[in-house]
Structures are given as structure tokens and as C-alpha cells.
Amino acid sequence: IVMTQSPATLSVSPGERATLSCRASQGVGSNLAWFQQKPGQAPRLLIYGASTRATGIPARFSGSGSGTEFTLTISSLQSEDVAVYYCQQYNNWPPEMFGQGTKVEIK
Amino acid sequence: QVQLQESGPGLVKPSQTLSLTCTVAGGSVNSGDHYWNWVRQYPGKGLEWEWIGYIYSRGSIYYNPSLQGRVTISVDRSKNQFFLNLTSMTAADTAVYYCARTTEWPSYFDYWGQGTLVTVSS
Numbered sequence: 600i601v602m603t604q605s606p607a608t609l610s611v612s613p614g615e616r617a618t619l620s621c622r623a624s625q626g627v628g629s630n631l632a633w634f635q636q637k638p639g640q641a642p643r644l645l646i647y648g649a650s651t652r653a654t655g656i657p658a659r660f661s662g663s664g665s666g667t668e669f670t671l672t673i674s675s676l677q678s679e680d681v682a683v684y685y686c687q688q689y690n691n692w693p694p695e696m697f698g699q700g701t702k703v704e705i706k
Numbered sequence: 707q708v709q710l711q712e713s714g715p716g717l718v719k720p721s722q723t724l725s726l727t728c729t730v731a732g733g734s735v736n737s738g739d740h741y742w743n744w745v746r747q748y749p750g751k752g753l754e755w756e757w758i759g760y761i762y763s764r765g766s767i768y769y770n771p772s773l774q775g776r777v778t779i780s781v782d783r784s785k786n787q788f789f790l791n792l793t794s795m796t797a798a799d800t801a802v803y804y805c806a807r808t809t810e811w812p813s814y815f816d817y818w819g820q821g822t823l824v825t826v827s828s
Contacts, residue, residue, distance in 0.1 A: 632814035
């Protein structure tokens, strides 16, 4: 399975919505997670099961989709959300499990 | 709160063996249905990822077939640590190495270490 994320870079004004896309080359059901990675930090789990927020994740982060098309939405971008975001499928193993990432910047 | 911390050399010579340790705090490598994984991220290949393998809390071990023959994952349950050995290192193995946990297989990684950069160079 190949995971393709778009766009590669997303520039969004503070308070605006950011929409990130992840596409799987074949269906993965709802077995899709989203991670946030800031420079020098461990990846942080945001979403699992395509739409369930992990513990402690702010409500401005939401996930949707199933099968091959998935979306991560940040409803109101904050400065602390600047990071690279990755999707990970866990329907098939061993994986080509992660997408190549979307870098979110402040416009 | 589960915390994982990688440790090991930052520089390895070609053909040598890489040995990394992951120390687990706030959880136990012995208990629960947990899978203790090694994953790496290549800095120069568009930040691509590769899953290396896992050791299950109940003992089984599974490796990425692409690394079969070079990789060994083991555990010291008394120290709450697990380990990665990767032989015959080349420049292509230069990456940030992470340890991470899953609670099922296959599943998402719910806890990660900070990662450790390993550079292969003479």
C-alpha cells in the first residue's frame, strides 16, 4: 500500500482552517492514524481509527474518511500547530505505512 | 504516562553493528498486549519511514522482511528495556531511529521515543 499526502506544504493564516489529505493506493478501512511531528520532538498521535482523537488532543483537530481517502482538519490554526503531519495506515503489514508528510506553516 | 527513550552511538562505521537501547518508563515491557517497535526515518529521502520490527510483551518477535538476516530485537525484562541490533551497517542505514509502542498488531503507534540520529560514516 502506498500512502500519498497532499499538499506537500500548506500555508495557512492564524485562525483559518487547514485541510490535509491522505490517499491510500488500496482500501485500508478506517485503519488510519495521523501524527504531528515538530523538529527534534517525538511524533505525537493525534487521530486513530480515522476519526477518533487521541487523549489530550484539542478539539480543533478532526479526522474523517474511510477506504482510500482521508482528511485531517485543523479548524482554527494556532502557532503551535506548525509541524509536519503524517498519516499512517495499519491495515496491512509490513508496511509502506507512512505518507511522506504535509508541512504546515503560518502564512 | 508511558515514556520511551532511545540511547546508543550517534556514529557507526560502515560494516559495523548498530546497537540501540530503548528504556521504557511508566509502563512495562512484560505486561499487557503491547508491541515494542523500532522504526526509522531517513533524513535525506523526503523524510521516509521504515518499520524495522517488534518484540511482543508475550515474547514473539517479527521483523520487516527487507531487513531479515541483519536485524535482531531483544528484551531485558528486568531492566524494562528492549534493544535493536543491526549488522553490516552502510550509509543507507543513516537515519533517525525511534522506539515506539503499539497495543495491537497491526496498529497505530501510541507512544514514541524522541529518536536518535545514527550516522554511518568512516
